[in-house]
Amino acid sequence: MALLNSVHDNYSTIVETNLKGFGQFIYFVDPNKYHFKSTYHVPEIFQQAWPYFLTLVLVENIIRYFEKRSTVRVNDTITSFSHGLFQECFRLLLRGSESALYIYIYDKYRLVDLPWESTLTWYVAALAVDFCYYWVHRCCHEVHILWAQHQVHHSSEDFNLTVGLRQSFLQNALGSFFYLPMAFFISPALYLTHHQFNLLFQFWVHTEVIKSIGPLEYIFNCPKHHRVHHGSNVYCLDKNYGGVLIIWDRIFGTFAEEQDGVQIVYGLVVQQPSFNPLFLQYFYTQYVFEKAQSMENWKHKLAAIFWGPSWEPGKPRLGCDADKIDVTSRTKYDVKIPQWCNVYLVCHFVIIVLEFQELASRHTSLNSIVVLGFVLYIILSLTIIGMLFDNHPYAGILEFIRCITIVIIMQRKPELSLIGDFIPVIQSFFILSSLFWALHTFKIIQIHNKCKAL
Incomplete structure (x- = not known):
């Protein structure tokens, strides 16, 4: 009990040491330790980070318990982990083939040979990966068929670290095409290394226990910004796409600050009540094609697939804000079982x-x-x-x-x-x-x- 009281009294220190330390592990590591000449030498960094995942989930729940807030729900948590396993299973089936085109372009058409062991090249690769991720993420919200995959990540009505593992098994494969321009100057080994680091960094931003990280919020993505991104409130929709850096959102006009006194409602705007991970993976794709089939001509059918989720005939590509549902409260879907x-x-x-x-x-x-x-x-x-x-x-x-x-x-x-x-x-x-x-x-x-x- 004394140990738990100590955790409660010093929870901000624990969060800083663990969550922020996790970010430092990912993006402030010594570049000299993560230089790889060949893709065969790139380790499975994601798998190595599982001890961090489990430790941070435990720390987060201890803090929530002492703050008298709800801890993770068993059904929602296992559903989130199940989506993560879906994604990893799909990666096992692909056996690295999703990066084959990148490797081919680099081998045949690269424009410059940047020294793979250079620290400068390391940071150029980090910046390039994060820039590409911004556009991957943004397109996943603005292109209906891509949103059909990405909505899996937004399907939880909770917001905690386990949500960071709730991923679509198709999104990585589809998103890999957005990184292909990097193949003209960044080696495949550096791309694969930083792609893993970029995704790992985003794990710690899925929490409500960190309120602010101070001035660093102007440059870096953080829980405060990402809470907005996961909200169903109108002011939250299609905002804060950044992975590691939030500066892309500030530059391209997609940034929104968390509003004091306004409760953020998490989940999809039109929530689908289910804990079945397979159903949550495919149901929206089915809806996209049903919407396309309901259109009267081919132009509208294609628009229903490739324009924004809120698009309707006669409306702008991303739909009208006035037509969007403003979700201000919600009773979470839950099923009581023994x-x-x-x-x-x-x-x-x-x-x-x-x-x-x-x-x-x-x-x-x-x-x-x-x-x-x-x-x-x-x-x-x-x-x-x-x-x-x-x-x-x-x-x-x-x-x-x-x-x-x-x-x-x-x-x-x-x-x-x-x-x-x-x-x-x-x-x-x-x-x-x-x-x-x-x-x-x-x-x-x-x-x-x-x-x-x-």
């Missing part, structure tokens, strides 16, 4: 995370079909977990099928297990899980039949 179910889902989610980590470390040595199979299993499992959080009527049946299928595979093909050392324990856990959901499903069917008879 506490045992929350514990159950957390346990199964941890198993999925362990399996993913093993897959990530071994995927280069595995057959592409095997990797695809494991990825589909992870996506299916996370989807069913989301459906259980939603209390979907078919979730119990699907969970039974999932658990019993895994038990059968473990018995017949134990070599396919990603966590082979724990097969007996995991197998017993899945047997008990499948038995429980079989009984639960049988009970639900009985209740349904009784209600039908009445």
